Amino acid sequence: xxxxxxxxxxxxxxxxxxxxxxxxxxxxxxxxxxxxxxxxxxxxxxxxxxxxxxxxxxxxxxxxxxxxxxxxxxxxxxxxxxxxxxxxxxxxxxxxxxxxxxxxxxxxxxxxxxxxxxxxxxxxxxxxxxxxxxxxxxxxxxxxxxxxxxxxxxxxxxxxxxxxxxxxxxxxxxxxxxxxxxxxxxxxxxxxxxxxxxxxxxxxxxxxxxxxxxxxxxxxxxxxxxxxxxxxxxxxxxxxxxxxxxxxxxxxxxxxxxxxxxxxxxxxxxxxxxxxxxxxxxxxxxxxxxxxxxxxxxxxxxxxxx
Amino acid sequence: xxxxxxxxxxxxxxxxxxxxxxxxxxxxxxxxxxxxxxxxxxxxxxxxxxxxxxxxxxxxxxxxxxxxxxxxxxxxxxxxxxxxxxxxxxxxxxxxxxxxxxxxxxxxxxxxxxxxxxxxxxxxxxxxxxxxxxxxxxxxxxxxxxxxxxxxxxxxxxxxxxxxxxxxxxxxxxxxxxxxxxxxxxxxxxxxxxxxxxxxxxxxxxxxxxxxxxxxxxxxxxxxxxxxxxxxxxxxxxxxxxxxxxxxxxxxxxxxxxxxxxxxxxxxxxxxxxxxxxxxxx
Numbered sequence: 001x002x003x004x005x006x007x008x009x010x011x012x013x014x015x016x017x018x019x020x021x022x023x024x025x026x027x028x029x030x031x032x033x034x035x036x037x038x039x040x041x042x043x044x045x046x047x048x049x050x051x052x053x054x055x056x057x058x059x060x061x062x063x064x065x066x067x068x069x070x071x072x073x074x075x076x077x078x079x080x081x082x083x084x085x086x087x088x089x090x091x092x093x094x095x096x097x098x099x100x101x102x103x104x105x106x107x108x109x110x111x112x113x114x115x116x117x118x119x120x121x122x123x124x125x126x127x128x129x130x131x132x133x134x135x136x137x138x139x140x141x142x143x144x145x146x147x148x149x150x151x152x153x154x155x156x157x158x159x160x161x162x163x164x165x166x167x168x169x170x171x172x173x174x175x176x177x178x179x180x181x182x183x184x185x186x187x188x189x190x191x192x193x194x195x196x197x198x199x200x201x202x203x204x205x206x207x208x209x210x211x212x213x214x215x216x217x218x219x220x221x222x223x224x225x226x227x228x229x230x231x232x233x234x235x236x237x238x239x240x241x242x243x244x245x246x247x248x249x250x251x252x253x254x255x256x257x258x259x260x261x262x263x264x265x266x267x268x269x270x271x272x273x274x275x276x277x278x279x280x281x282x283x284x285x286x287x288x289x290x291x292x293x294x295x296x297x298x299x300x301x302x303x304x305x306x
Numbered sequence: 307x308x309x310x311x312x313x314x315x316x317x318x319x320x321x322x323x324x325x326x327x328x329x330x331x332x333x334x335x336x337x338x339x340x341x342x343x344x345x346x347x348x349x350x351x352x353x354x355x356x357x358x359x360x361x362x363x364x365x366x367x368x369x370x371x372x373x374x375x376x377x378x379x380x381x382x383x384x385x386x387x388x389x390x391x392x393x394x395x396x397x398x399x400x401x402x403x404x405x406x407x408x409x410x411x412x413x414x415x416x417x418x419x420x421x422x423x424x425x426x427x428x429x430x431x432x433x434x435x436x437x438x439x440x441x442x443x444x445x446x447x448x449x450x451x452x453x454x455x456x457x458x459x460x461x462x463x464x465x466x467x468x469x470x471x472x473x474x475x476x477x478x479x480x481x482x483x484x485x486x487x488x489x490x491x492x493x494x495x496x497x498x499x500x501x502x503x504x505x506x507x508x509x510x511x512x513x514x515x516x517x518x519x520x521x522x523x524x525x526x527x528x529x530x531x532x533x534x535x536x537x538x539x540x541x542x543x544x545x546x547x548x549x550x551x552x553x554x555x556x557x558x559x560x561x562x563x564x565x566x567x568x569x570x571x572x573x574x575x576x577x578x579x580x581x582x583x584x585x586x587x588x
Contacts, residue, residue, distance in 0.1 A: 073412050081404075081408040104311055
């Protein structure tokens with residue numbers, strides 16, 4: 001029997017009064033995947049995450065976690081969540097805070113008593129277990145938030161900007177935790193602005209813009225093919241540049257220097273031949289694999305519109 | 307059950323944030339001042355009218371008991387609103403509710419847990435304050451109000467009523483707006499109650515009848531003052547009841563139907579709070 005995907009949504013839509021926040025969220029995240037969710041500020045990422053957790057009711061559309069409708073509270077026993085703007089009951093001590101959330105997961109006390117020290121150790125807060133959260137730094141709060149998201153050994157962990165308040169050591173820790181979760185078969189849904197982390201940790205990514213998923217692809221497919229090309233040449237003219245768009249995109253001109261991206265490395269010699277045939281003096285032509293940041297800008301756009 | 311986890315959290319929060327300690331200390335201070343005042347007033351009274359005139363003494367004891375209960379009713383009402391006014395709207399605003407609601411918990415469990423936590427705290431506070439006033443009067447003079455348990459029950463109903471309205475408001479209003487709503491309703495009920503009381507002294511004069519109707523309408527909008535006047539009816543001495551003349555009494559007392567209405571009002575406010583919170587985006 002085939003297991004249901006960890007996340008499956010179909011045309012999820014959310015309007016706040018007349019304002020459209022998410023127009024069409026249709027995606028499937030398989031079990032065990034580390035899935036990156038990318039988009040500019042205000043694109044509807046957090047609203048999408050909140051719909052997955054039933055914190056926000058969709059205006060229309062359907063969604064399931066592990067084959068169970070989003071509105072069914074029981075399914076959230078298999079989900080761990082770290083919100084973007086993590087605010088906790090800061091008058092609680094770290095161990096009390098975790099015990100509260102373990103109780104909400106309905107974990108037996110003997111199990112939670114064993115699990116809490118493990119998690120405090122995992123996030124590097126063992127020596128702060130009796131400290132009140134009000135005395136924690138932003139990074140420490142994020143770590144304890146991460147620990148509460150992992151209490152119940154969830155099948156799906158949803159992390160909304162999990163490293164935004166962390167220093168490099170903390171970021172490395174989160175990356176290692178995500179890798180361990182993935183190796184243990186846990187599905188991770190990662191919403192992050194740190195594209196370098198997405199690049200390192202994710203199997204697949206979805207790009208969201210104006211509340212709509214505009215592309216879903218494996219990171220290998222996205223990054224493997226695309227290359228950034230730097231060209232230094234003389235005698236270029238608008239017609240030649242226009243003609244180049246047959247093999248490349250996102251052409252930028254700076255005097256004799258041109259940069260563009262190609263979807264496939266084999267396009268580079270074709271471009272070179274074309275330029276020589278057009279009597280363009282080519283001084284240099286170098287290529288390198290495109291970064292996720294460049295790809296993000298290409299796919300989502302640079303206009304700053306959401 | 308998650309309701310009890312949230313109730314424990316709510317109660318614990320009141321304790322950690324020193325709300326319980328402040329209430330306890332000020333409550334004890336109130337009882338000490340009341341006790342001293344009562345003792346010395348009674349010494350003076352006993353001196354001037356003698357201890358044999360039990361009827362007159364009991365009237366004075368009852369009057370002083372009612373004065374204490376009037377303050378207790380006011381303090382517990384204020385306590386019910388001030389402690390709970392921020393509990394839902396504040397958690398929504400700060401975002402702390404998100405990690406709670408993202409757990410395998412139903413929305414009604416969150417609301418009922420908060421309600422239960424505050425209800426336990428306010429019940430203890432009421433028992434301390436009202437029980438303390440009654441105990442002081444009894445221990446000093448041996449006097450007990452006619453129906454102390456009914457009176458306590460009605461004061462409890464009043465506190466739970468205000469708590470339910472406050473939690474209801476918090477599900478759709480900001481903390482400030484909710485505070486304005488609940489205290490506004492309390493104020494309307496209070497002034498309506500006094501208008502009705504004054505109207506009742508005017509007898510069958512048409513202005514008096516209008517005043518009574520205003521009081522009844524305000525009691526329907528918010529039955530807190532009506533419940534207080536019914537409490538007075540249960541605790542007042544039979545003589546004052548018969549005369550109908552005291553700052554705490556009126557010729558017309560709210561009927562049992564009004565008490566029933568207050569219970570239904572409480573249940574409706576709670577049910578609406580659960581429904582609105584279940585519908586709202588967090």
